[in-house]
Amino acid sequence: xxxxxxxxxxxxxxxxxxxxxxxxxxxxxxxxxxxxxxxxxxxxxxxxxxxxxxxxxxxxxxxxxxxxxxxxxxxxxxxxxxxxxxxxxxxxxxxxxxxxxxxxxxxxxxxxxxxxxxxxxxxxxxxxxxxxxxxxxxxxxxxxxxxxxxxxxxxxxxxxxxxxxxxxxxxxxxxxxxxxxxxxxxxxxxxxxxxxxxxxxxxxxxxxxxxxxxxxxxxxxxxxxxxxxxxxxx
Amino acid sequence: xxxxxxxxxxxxxxxxxxxxxxxxxxxxxxxxxxxxxxxxxxxxxxxxxxxxxxxxxxxxxxxxxxxxxxxxxxxxxxxxxxxxxxxxxxxxxxxxxxxxxxxxxxxxxxxxxxxxxxxxxxxxxxxxxxxxxxxxxxxxxxxxxxxxxxxxxxxxxxxxxxxxxxxxxxxxxxxxxxxxxxxxxxxxxxxxxxxxxxxxxxxxxxxxxxxx
Numbered sequence: 001x002x003x004x005x006x007x008x009x010x011x012x013x014x015x016x017x018x019x020x021x022x023x024x025x026x027x028x029x030x031x032x033x034x035x036x037x038x039x040x041x042x043x044x045x046x047x048x049x050x051x052x053x054x055x056x057x058x059x060x061x062x063x064x065x066x067x068x069x070x071x072x073x074x075x076x077x078x079x080x081x082x083x084x085x086x087x088x089x090x091x092x093x094x095x096x097x098x099x100x101x102x103x104x105x106x107x108x109x110x111x112x113x114x115x116x117x118x119x120x121x122x123x124x125x126x127x128x129x130x131x132x133x134x135x136x137x138x139x140x141x142x143x144x145x146x147x148x149x150x151x152x153x154x155x156x157x158x159x160x161x162x163x164x165x166x167x168x169x170x171x172x173x174x175x176x177x178x179x180x181x182x183x184x185x186x187x188x189x190x191x192x193x194x195x196x197x198x199x200x201x202x203x204x205x206x207x208x209x210x211x212x213x214x215x216x217x218x219x220x221x222x223x224x225x226x227x228x229x230x231x232x233x234x
Numbered sequence: 235x236x237x238x239x240x241x242x243x244x245x246x247x248x249x250x251x252x253x254x255x256x257x258x259x260x261x262x263x264x265x266x267x268x269x270x271x272x273x274x275x276x277x278x279x280x281x282x283x284x285x286x287x288x289x290x291x292x293x294x295x296x297x298x299x300x301x302x303x304x305x306x307x308x309x310x311x312x313x314x315x316x317x318x319x320x321x322x323x324x325x326x327x328x329x330x331x332x333x334x335x336x337x338x339x340x341x342x343x344x345x346x347x348x349x350x351x352x353x354x355x356x357x358x359x360x361x362x363x364x365x366x367x368x369x370x371x372x373x374x375x376x377x378x379x380x381x382x383x384x385x386x387x388x389x390x391x392x393x394x395x396x397x398x399x400x401x402x403x404x405x406x407x408x409x410x411x412x413x414x415x416x417x418x419x420x421x422x423x424x425x426x427x428x429x430x431x432x433x434x435x436x437x438x439x440x441x442x443x444x445x446x
Contacts, residue, residue: 012402013391016409017419181390184421188388191425201422231435232388 001031001044001057010053010176013184024055031057033151034133037144042113043134045169046121046152050128053180056173117141118163119154127158132169182220189223192230239263240343243270243278243304246287247435248383254366255287255309262340271440277302278439282347283327285309289367289376290383290435292397299325305346309339311377313355314399322351332365332376333357368432369416378412379433381405385421386428 003024011024027046034041047054113134121129131152135141141148141161149156186208193204212222242259244252252271259266270278277284281304286295288310299306305327310317313331321329328346330339334354342352369379384394395405409424416431418424428434 009392012395012406015421016391016406017413017421019410021403021406184390185388187421188385188425191386191422192429194422195426195429201426204422227388 001028001035001041002060003028004056004058004170004173006174006177007055007057010055010173010180013177013180014051014053015180015184015187018051024057027055027057030151034148037147038133038135038140040136040140041133042136043167043170045132045134045173046129047132047169047172048129051180051183052176054169054173054176056170058170113165113167114138115140116162116164116167117145117148118160119145119149119152119156120158121153122155122158123153132164134164134167182218182223185223185227186219188232189226192226192232196230239265239267240347241267241269241280241282242343243272243281243284244268244287245272245278245284246289246291247273248290248368248432249273249440250366250368250432251287251289255285258336258365259340261336265340266343273435273439277304277306279303283307283343285343287365288312289380290387290433292384292387295321295326296324307342307346307352311380312399317399318353318355322353328352329354331355331357368428369412372431373415374412378408378415381408382412382416382424382428383433385409386425386433 007024011021027044031041031044034044042059043056045054045056114137115135117133117135117140119131119133120127121131131148131154133141133148145156145159148154149159186205189208190201190204193199193208194201197204199207208222208226209219212219215222239262244255244259246252246255249271252273256268256271259268269281272278277298284302284304284306286298286306286308288308291310295308306325307328307330308321308326309330309332310321311332312318313333318329328342328351330342330352331354334342334357338354338356342354345352365376367374367376367379369382370376374382380398381394384397389397391402391405391409394400395402398405400408413419413424416424416427418427
């Protein structure tokens with residue numbers, strides 16, 4: 001699988017101090033292992049709660065084409081599922097929902113998502129993020145929770161199947177670059193306020209948030225105004 | 235053939251940078267006379283050549299070159315052909331890589347006064363780190379300082395990369411090493427440090443120069 005362009009961009013904008021620039025490469029390596037367990041896995045998203053970063057990898061065109069070809073040959077999971085009358089574990093209304101199809105199209109997958117697995121990532125008894133896996137067949141993740149959880153440091157008992165058939169995490173991943181850029185802008189404005197107004201970073205942040213709330217605008221917009229006020233170049 | 239020294243104005247947003255340039259050229263009084271140190275955004279008058287340091291440069295070079303009476307030489311880190319071509323297209327008379335030695339720089343200024351268009355990107359004669367910049371005494375390299383300057387002006391990582399013709403990975407590496415040197419753990423801390431240590435434009439014009 002390969003990262004969507006927005007995930008590449010998100011890693012570029014991520015705070016350099018975090019120092020995990022090889023995260024996407026590591027995810028790609030993991031995606032290979034996932035596909036060894038679940039051959040028709042067509043996408044995965046890892047989301048981190050701390051800074052709102054969400055990264056999505058999707059099957060490459062070649063992988064999807066191969067999957068399509070397999071299904072066309074008649075032994076594929078979708079056709080098999082159709083024959084069994086239990087195609088994708090979602091009802092017909094969901095499948096015909098235009099919005100869902102739009103999201104599927106956005107996912108760039110030639111085959112729709114038929115099953116998903118959500119795994120919480122737990123560190124020191126706290127949920128710090130989640131992994132979502134997406135597959136083209138209806139029962140792709142059955143019996144594999146433990147093995148998949150182990151790959152991602154996830155918590156198998158907390159696994160949930162088919163919680164995100166609309167692949168909504170992909171949309172979250174698409175928004176990640178803008179979110180990280182906005183956060184960097186807020187950080188810069190906080191630094192400027194603290195340095196020029198002689199206040200602590202915490203006070204500067206609180207002042208900026210209060211100003212945004214009072215004006216009814218986003219923190220990023222106030223941050224932009226602060227940066228321009230102090231001679232910044234955006 | 236002996237000639238009067240080239241009358242040069244040194245320009246950058248940061249006075250510490252132009253003072254560093256002046257100190258660097260001070261060993262060649264017979265060939266270069268620094269007549270003005272300038273950190274304003276308007277080109278100086280009454281000189282043979284304007285040497286514009288690209289450190290932290292965010293203003294429009296096009297306007298600067300168009301309104302300058304004297305030919306402009308850009309002194310920059312970027313050796314990317316696109317960066318050089320863009321500067322030449324904007325009408326600069328010379329483009330000199332910051333890695334060159336002082337002799338090459340002085341020679342370039344002389345040639346530009348003679349009406350040549352000069353591009354010097356070879357660092358073969360460089361012997362030591364030259365010039366000065368904010369944060370140098372805190373151990374920041376000029377590149378790290380330049381990137382911190384742009385961050386203090388509000389640029390995103392990608393904007394910095396595009397501005398300096400660097401890869402995004404290089405920019406993030408420079409940011410990380412700079413943060414480590416100044417003890418910053420976040421962008422806001424880095425901005426606070428930068429603004430308290432001279433990483434802001436310091437408008438001024440000094441004539442005659444003081445290089446101490």
